[in-house]
Amino acid sequence: MTVSEFEPWNDPEAKPLIHFQNVTKRFGDFTAIDDLTIDIYEKEFYALLGPSGCGKTTLMRMLAGFETPTEGTIQLAGQDIVGVPPNKRATNMMFQSYALFPHLSIWENIAFGLRREGMAKDKINDRVEEMLRLTRMEKFARRKPHQVSGGQRQRVALARSLAKAPKLLLLDEPLGALDKKLRQDTQFELMDIQEKTGTTFVIVTHDQEEAMTVASRVAVMDHGQIKQVATPAHIYEAPNSVYVADFIGEVNIIDGTASPNGEDTYAVKWCDNHAPLNAASPLPFSEGQKCHLAIRPEKVSISADKPEGAANMVQGKVHDIAYLGNISTYYVELPTGAIIKAQTANTRRIARRSFTWEDTVWLSWTATAGVLLAE
């Protein structure tokens, strides 16, 4: 069996399900969404990621119909949906607070949308039973929302929003209220349900780990603008700006000036007393252009002895160690005063660690380990 890659965004023939064209949304003087254009394809699991106040929730509420854009158009399956009220849209939303109706049983909550459609009674029964099975809530159908746990409420909210088989399901911080362990389990459950139902999911989250786990593509937002849209791996390995690199995971940023020293390679001058660093970049930089070298801590090696033949190496002192059990992050202070983070897996017993606080260590990384960024 061959697994074909799911990448409709690379297919010029593919028609997007959702198309935002130059959408701007202002609340008084405040610009929540700033001239934004994005495409979301069918069956995608699209994550909107950003700090609070970045406009991700506004974007989602415009999709649901609770807000109308000040400028621009939004298309759903080729049709302009600006001005269509929420109850006339083929989208459903799972609310952050779940918004389950407290006076109705779980069964009635799930049937709520179907009843409004005027669906036949036996069909409603079948559909509700199907949703209860999908979310493994059959046993709790007669209970009221306040009689089940937080994780179960979350599943009811999901079942209710999926019951009408929407073209697009919007999830507003769906796992925010769950504890970490339950959140991780639920992430996989969400992906599973998304795959089973074939519904397009748009999820809003401020948790980058969650976005990376569930999404086919992640859109990083800041101040009402999309900074980068890419697959989780691409966004982690090849961020297009310091903002994105810093927002996703941990990163060391070294500021300097670039000068070309080979094909697609550059010498980065970062400090007067040190040799320039070597970095490869597919993006062209001109001589003397300001640049930022972004390196993930796990791509920096740490050793007690001077490494042989490394493209980049610097010496420093262990300033701090964050022991996380499976890995340790070493905060190494360079003679310039800058701190570089290096991460290693704790493959040895902690007692046999070869360096500790205040030890002098060498940090090294390859020319391709980092990403050279212009902004």
Next chain:
Amino acid sequence: MMRRFLLIATPYFWLLALFLVPFAIVFKISLSDAAIARPPYMPQFDWAEGIRAFISQLDFENFVFLTEDDLYWKAYLSSLKIALISTVLTLLVGFPMAYGMARAPTEWRPTLMMLIILPFWTSFLIRVYAWMGILSNEGYLNSVLMWLGVINEPLVILNTNIAVYIGIVYTYLPFMILPIYSTLERLDGSLNEAAEDLGCSRFSAFWLVTVPLSRPGIAAGSFLVFIPALGEFVIPSLLGGSGTLMIGKVLWEEFFSNRDWPVASAVAIILLLILVIPIVLFQRNQQKQQEAEQ
């Protein structure tokens, strides 16, 4: 231990002194006979005759009398009707006001709340007298309507049941608004959005979500209006006419005009028994609400 006992005993003592003892006295009077004396009933308890002789003189004559004269049960029924209709009217006026308050911007709400409570700063009696000035044939309402040319003859409102309804709705409106407002204010706005998202129009979202969820507030407000309105005396005697029959008024007349304390007491006892039903229902409603919140 002593302190805890005192703490728990206080409300019971309060109840005993201010409710049970007066109730026992009124009950005893209702079993007595009217007399031209001071106090105007007998028997009086006399140590010399003993308790047995005292009790033997008590009877249920007055309660039997209440069933014989149709004035009384008509007055009870009429009171129930007036209380019920004015509760519904108060709800119809109060709900939109409470809804508007709960939807108002947060910074306005304390002001709106103040405006609801403000009338309490003036004496209730003065406010009812003010309504007499508004509603009378030469009153402000008729003057304005005639000046506008809406009517040629003054409307007769004062001294009719309409004036009584206006008075009760006006007086008890805050008791309806405040409990409804407090339930509406706590409602999560995303519930209505969720209903709309699932295919409801604005109105059906209101009808299917907001109204059922504000039921505890509606129930509390309705009881708070219905219970005092049933025994209301001041409003019907000032705004109502000779045709307005309410048990509070009958009670007053029995007590002060006829000076028949035993019959008046019997009327009061029956009124209390009628009121026990809504009071128990009200308590149960409050209890249910508290349980739901836990």
